[in-house]
Amino acid sequence: AQSVTQLGSHVSVSEGALVLLRCNYSSSVPPYLFWYVQYPNQGLQLLLKYTSAATLVKGINGFEAEFKKSETSFHLTKPSAHMSDAAEYFCAVCPAGAGSYQLTFGKGTKLSVIP
């Protein structure tokens, strides 16, 4: 069984400031971890994923996340927020393995960027 906890349903940052969105997971087996972004009126889009290679994963639009097994965390960061980053972000987990498919999502964090 697996679960995901995203701390903070809403996060506001100033343009140019650091973005930090928190995700903690629980999994009975080694996990794959994902961050998805949902822009208004659009479908979920994959930002980045951890699949047991490098623990620091770089994604699109300057985002990155670090898998920390000891902390069961997969926090998402970006050094400098842009207005275009305003969206809802979802962390997800599934059991590791090529045939794994059942993503378990967190409740999401809505990011607002203040000019």
Place this chain on the structure above:
Amino acid sequence: GAGVSQTPSNKVTEKGKYVELRCDPISGHTALYWYRQSLGQGPEFLIYFQGTGAADDSGLPNDRFFAVRPEGSVSTLKIQRTERGDSAVYLCASSLGSGTGSGELFFGEGSRLTVL
């Protein structure tokens, strides 16, 4: 089209009615998934197809929900005797490989169902 297409984008129905939601995956994607996203929640897994067959339907909440993919491409999610609690956004996704470890899931924009 290039992406996953879902129709209708919005559906309003009355309690007790029957509803069909359609998903047209990316051409060539063998795997298809349905998720449901209730207000304030993340998406929840409903069912997974590999080709024409439902490989895992463990997420379907009850027997009022059914999904088909008869030709291994387009899928239809069917909800009988709708209830107000079925109101949600129903998301469809497809992938080239057999799972998330081997490929990215591509999501459609969803079908928003409102049951009055």
